[in-house]
Amino acid sequence: MPCELCELREYTQHYCRFTHPFRFTILECDSCGTPMAVLGEHRSEASDFERAFMVEALTVVARFRYGDGRFVMDEVMRQIPDHCHIHARPLPDWAH
Ligand SMILES: [Zn+2]
Numbered sequence: 001m002p003c004e005l006c007e008l009r010e011y012t013q014h015y016c017r018f019t020h021p022f023r024f025t026i027l028e029c030d031s032c033g034t035p036m037a038v039l040g041e042h043r044s045e046a047s048d049f050e051r052a053f054m055v056e057a058l059t060v061v062a063r064f065r066y067g068d069g070r071f072v073m074d075e076v077m078r079q080i081p082d083h084c085h086i087h088a089r090p091l092p093d094w095a096h
């Protein structure tokens with residue numbers, strides 16, 4: 001069973017692709033329609049450094065997309081728990 005995130009990495013709309021200091025991609029999540037950072041390797045755990053770096057880069061994209069302070073980082077991996085990924089989700093209107 002191929003991993004959906006490993007495949008998504010190749011064909012969905014990309015915001016950017018990092019190769020250094022480690023590989024990860026920020027792309028549009030197919031099912032949520034929100035920006036999402038996906039680790040370049042198929043593993044569930046990112047180091048603290050990797051997680052912080054991905055959140056930082058994803059914040060830049062999410063700020064462009066939703067505006068300053070209008071999104072949250074969602075690190076819960078509901079559908080694909082074995083491949084590290086982080087969603088940036090827009091805050092609902094009532095939260096503004
Ligand atoms: Zn994977």
Ligand SMILES: [Zn+2]
Nearest residue numbers: 029031032087
């Ligand atoms: Zn999603």
